[in-house]
Amino acid sequence: MIFKIIVFGVVAYLVYAFFFKKNREKNVKDNNGEYLEDTMVECPSCGTYISKDEAVLSNGKYFCSQKCLTHK
Ligand SMILES: [Zn+2]
Structure with a gap:
């Protein structure tokens, strides 16, 4: 039972980290584009x-x- 919870936690963390990283990269890219346009x-x-x-x-x-x- 404990093992299942740990596995679920790790999977949830990996999914969260994956999407969080993707969002951060997207934001950085958007900000750079905006910066160039709005100079x-x-x-x-x-x-x-x-x-x-x-x-x-x-x-x-x-x-x-x-x-x-x-x-x-
Ligand atoms: Zn002028």
Whole structure:
């Protein structure tokens, strides 16, 4: 009887650890994706916040468009 309880406990722990690990990996992956998408920078010319993907990089500063880059 005790043996059955121990086996059940071990199996339950392994199942729990398996799903917990999977969830953690998924969360880390989601957070990284979100972090990359949500990296917002302020345009030094007009103050608009844009994502780094759309920004124009010049002299280490991110501008929202070529227009702001040339009219600073
Ligand atoms: Zn701008």
